[in-house]
Amino acid sequence: MSIELINISKTYNGSDFILSDISVKIETGEFFAIVGPSGCGKSTLLRMIAGLIPISNGQLKIDGKDVTNLPPQERALTMVFQNYALFPFLNVKDNVAFGLKARKMANSEINTRVNHALELVNLTDFIDRKPGELSGGQRQRVALARAIASDAKICLMDEPLSNLDAQLRNKMRSEIRELQQKLGLTLIYVTHDQVEAMTMADRIMVLNDAQTQQIDSASNIYDTPSNTFVASFFGTPQMNLIPITLKENNQLSAIEISLKFSIIKSLKAGNYLIGVRPNALSIDLESNETNAVVTNIEYLGTHSIVHAQLDNSQEIRIETSSKRNLSVDERISVSVTGSHYVFSEDGQKLLNTNGGYTDGNSSKEPQLQYSI
Numbered sequence: 001m002s003i004e005l006i007n008i009s010k011t012y013n014g015s016d017f018i019l020s021d022i023s024v025k026i027e028t029g030e031f032f033a034i035v036g037p038s039g040c041g042k043s044t045l046l047r048m049i050a051g052l053i054p055i056s057n058g059q060l061k062i063d064g065k066d067v068t069n070l071p072p073q074e075r076a077l078t079m080v081f082q083n084y085a086l087f088p089f090l091n092v093k094d095n096v097a098f099g100l101k102a103r104k105m106a107n108s109e110i111n112t113r114v115n116h117a118l119e120l121v122n123l124t125d126f127i128d129r130k131p132g133e134l135s136g137g138q139r140q141r142v143a144l145a146r147a148i149a150s151d152a153k154i155c156l157m158d159e160p161l162s163n164l165d166a167q168l169r170n171k172m173r174s175e176i177r178e179l180q181q182k183l184g185l186t187l188i189y190v191t192h193d194q195v196e197a198m199t200m201a202d203r204i205m206v207l208n209d210a211q212t213q214q215i216d217s218a219s220n221i222y223d224t225p226s227n228t229f230v231a232s233f234f235g236t237p238q239m240n241l242i243p244i245t246l247k248e249n250n251q252l253s254a255i256e257i258s259l260k261f262s263i264i265k266s267l268k269a270g271n272y273l274i275g276v277r278p279n280a281l282s283i284d285l286e287s288n289e290t291n292a293v294v295t296n297i298e299y300l301g302t303h304s305i306v307h308a309q310l311d312n313s314q315e316i317r318i319e320t321s322s323k324r325n326l327s328v329d330e331r332i333s334v335s336v337t338g339s340h341y342v343f344s345e346d347g348q349k350l351l352n353t354n355g356g357y358t359d360g361n362s363s364k365e366p367q368l369q370y371s372i
Contacts, residue, residue, distance in 0.1 A: 001063045001076065001153045001186050002028045003049065008058035010044055018044055020210045022058070026188065026203075028153075031180050033189045033201035037233070040207045042190045046156050049188065051075050062154065077154035078147040082162055084139045086131040092118070093127045096145045117145040120179060137168045144176070148183065155180075157189045161196065173200055194234050198222070206230050223339075228347030231275050237305050240281070240316045241347075242274045259291070259310070259336055267352070271345040278305065278319040280338025285324070287333035292316070294330045308334060 008022040019041040026032045034042045047053040049060065051072035060068045067075050086095050093114055100110045118124050121141040131139055140160055147155050160176075161169045177200050180187045191197055197204045198218040206213040206221065206229075214226040225231035231239045242259075246269050261274055283306065295315075296307040299322060306318040306326060318334060326332070342351045 002026060003154065003186065003188070004059075004061040004064075005049075006059040006061070008045070008048065008060065009056050010041070010048060010053070011056045017056075017210050019048075019207075022207075022212055024205060024212070024215055026186060028186055029184050031177065031187050031189065031200060031202045033191060033197040033204045034207060035191055035194055035197040035204055035233075036207035036213075038192055041210055042192075042207050043158055045207070046079075046158050046188060046190050050077065050079050050156055075154075076152055077156060078150045078152040079156040079158070080140075080143045080147050080160045082159045084131070084143045086139060086142055088131050091128050091130055092123060092134075092142050092145075095131070095142055096149050099146065099150055113149040113151065114145075117149040120148055120182070121145045121175075136164050137172060140164065140172065141175075144179065148179070153184070154186045154188075157187065159191055160189075162191075162193075169196075176200065195236070198234065206233065208233075224350060224353070225275075225341070226350055228273060228275065228343050231341065231343070231350075235277055237278050237317045237319065239341075240276045240278065241343075242276065242314055242316075243271065243345075244274055245271050259334065261336060261340055267342065272351070273343040273345065273347055275341035275343060276316075276336060277338065278317040280336060280340060281316065281318040282335055282337040283318060283320055283324065283326070284333040284335060290331040290333045292332050292334045294326055294328050294332060296328060297326055306332075308332060310334070 003026040005022050005024050008019060009017055010019040011017045022045060024032075034045060036042050044053060048055050051067075051070060051074075055068055058068075059066060062075060062077075087098065090098065096114045096117055097110050100113060115124070118127060121144050123138065123141050123145060126134065126138060131142070134142070140163075143160070157176075161172050164172060173196060176187075176189075179185075189197075189201065198221075201218065203215060203217055204221055205215045208229050214221055214230050221230060222234050225234065228239075228241055232241070246267055292308040292310045294306060294308050298305040298307070302322060304320055304322045304324065304326075306320055308316055308318060310316060316334070320326075339353055341353050343349065344351060
């Protein structure tokens with residue numbers, strides 16, 4: 001079942017909008033993630049889709065039918081919450097069956113659905129246990145089983161893995177994705193974790209400041225972020241953002257560092273932000289010409305994040321091999337070896353990359369090398 005949001009907005013006082021003009025069509029069987037920082041309105045949007053919060057403006061359609069003013073029970077969807085929402089006095093089987101009994105379904109149908117759901121989430125052996133006897137991951141599986149048993153074709157998930165430890169989160173990600181594909185669910189998944197969104201979703205909506213920043217696949221969001229917020233939010237560690245001034249003759253203002261970038265000629269004179277991901281920078285320990293000093297090193301096992309200060313006082317992050325023997329206060333030579341991005345001065349628009357992306361259109365104009 002598809003879901004369409006048409007200019008959805010939410011305000012509690014008529015003037016301050018928590019969400020403004022949110023529009024998207026989520027296709028049948030799609031895994032759609034809504035991601036953004038805390039307080040951006042993503043859980044509010046999910047609750048409006050569920051019917052738990054009224055929509056201030058706009059229209060919500062499910063399979064082409066207007067459900068904007070319908071109560072939750074008439075929207076043919078189910079929801080998995082962050083805190084599991086299990087009854088502590090009921091065992092696993094009765095928790096999963098609770099909603100089905102409320103719908104006065106036949107006992108034989110309830111047993112069939114509950115057993116099938118528990119089998120899918122590998123909880124058949126825990127059917128008689130109470131929630132207090134289960135681990136966090138097992139409790140979340142019970143909540144998933146309850147959603148599966150309802151047989152709804154749309155499932156809403158509100159940060160379901162945030163209460164789990166990192167290792168269990170990784171395991172549950174793959175399990176949820178596999179279940180979604182096996183059952184053919186249209187799944188809307190809210191998270192503040194960009195890694196969850198990138199590894200699970202077919203498409204991602206990025207929310208910030210009450211508005212949609214970008215809707216696209218994980219690869220497109222990472223490779224062609226629409227603005228500096230999206231560019232910084234996706235990718236760990238964060239993208240480096242360096243302010244530059246381009247003169248009328250396409251020369252950059254004199255900034256005493258030796259990083260070289262490709263600037264497409266179509267850019268007008270003015271101020272811009274250049275974005276460079278840490279893995280697009282390299283350190284040359286053999287070079288006699290240095291342009292930065294190491295300020296901190298984060299060892300992460302397979303790689304390290306080197307924090308450095310360029311000779312113009314610009315702080316940058318560089319991703320490098322953990323085998324590099326570096327120390328704090330050491331002088332180094334940093335160069336650009338991968339893609340970079342040029343954003344408008346206010347950071348609201350991606351103008352181009354050295355791959356030729358200009359305002360959403362590829363460019364075949366020659367690329368020139370400049371030192372900044």
